[in-house]
Amino acid sequence: MNSISLATRAPATATTRLDQPARPADERALPQLGLAGIVGVWAAAALPMGLLAWVVSPLLADHLSGPARLPQALIITLTAGLVWQFVLLLILVAREQGTLRWPVLRDALWLRAPRAPRTGRRGGRLWLVVVPLIVAFGAEELVSGVAHAPAGRDMGEFLGSHAGHVLLAGAWGWFAILVALAVFNTVLGEELLFRGFLLPRMSGVFGRRDWVANGVLFAVYHLHMPWAIPTTLLDTFILAYPSKRYRSALIGIAVHSAQSVVLLGIMLALVLKG
Template identity: 65%
Template sequence: MSHSYAPRVAVNRSRDGATPPQYDLGRILGVWAAAALPMAALSWLVAPALAAWLDGPTAWPRALVACLTAGLVWQGVLVLVLVRRETGSLRWRAIADALWLHRPRSPRTGRVGGRVWWVLVPAVLVVGLEQVLPSLSAPAGRDLGEFLRSTTGHDFLSGNWPWFAVIVVMALFNTVLGEELLFRGLLLPRMRGVFGRADWLANGVLFAVYHLHMPWVIPTALLDSLALAYPSRRYRSAWLGIVVHSVQSVLIVGATLALVLR
């Protein structure tokens, strides 16, 4: 192990609240591009080509869901690769320290967990507010909720356990193992060196603009992402962003399960 690499490992392995090695602007944008550009290509280029190859009335939603799921899984793989290169280990302790996967810690009292988890309540309310605000309309065929409400969606998902499993994987990597792990677990703790105390704000902007695969959500995603980034930074816990972001995924999985059980 080289002398230049050893200090970085030592920093990352200290417990709760450690400051990981900081990224420069080029590295931050590079990780952002490694997540955003594949998702955009899969959504706008690969999914239409795949849909043209598939048969049936559900060719397009199957192609789109499969492509977005692949892009989200890639993000989880990317996080593990970068953590492995940084820490030299994929043991749980190394991953938890590197990605802020610890219970939230109050910056005022030092309390860990317990009542500190109540910060989730206003964060969830902010995300819920986003759902009632005016937003841009999705292009035809690109709204998963609309598909789930349609007769075609009902017929396709009824008893369809394999595709239910695909949607569960998509939801899991959307909010636990993919987007949140990359933006709040990997990037956010490494942005203070460039953005200072505005790192959470820059992280929220990057997360909103990341949605090139569905750009109509970017304006409202900014509000969502700030509700995810600020608590995660203030309480040094990526679990806060993961839990808040997962509320939407739980609703989607629940609605899909209801259709499968029909």
């Protein structure tokens, strides 16, 4: 029996597609997922987030006190959901690789400096590609702000509200939870799972279009905030494609984390006002 449960390997015919990109000589060969395995990993990340946002959070909000009870509940439950994604990731890598030693994790999750497609060199000036990507991601966030989220479910709107100011003023405990939310969102959760684990294992099914499929899966993963799905499709070009082209999940992590840095800066300012 295959020891990889959700990470079911693709059939032999899928791993020999003519359009499957060649693997650089300095990279470890990684098992490819079958379509069922890809969808299974997606579901294991997306469905709990949707359940936590739309079912658990309203129930929890009824038992909380103070201003903005629903935003409080969402912060708690979605942080838990993102922590689960990190746990899921460790389970998948451990079952696939048999160990969680750093050298294995680094190769298994593309945690290497970006690699030049033509020369094979890593790092150096290649990191500059992150700068325009951060600008593009920021523009995407401005566009997504036009979409109207249900009341109490938009973090940016909450931070700018009187209730958000009251909740965070002097509240170092809430700030600690929000730091955890940010870290597990853009570093240890979403990006590491989608760009570090899934993307390198999707070419067996999707060939050279694996980054397109990865971007679409990432967009529809946002069941917890479906109003953002249309603009999140842009991440196919801002996060998925650069991560694939330069064979580094660190690009997606760096670009996506720029959002976290800005939000945490705003939150810290609100806490210090207390």
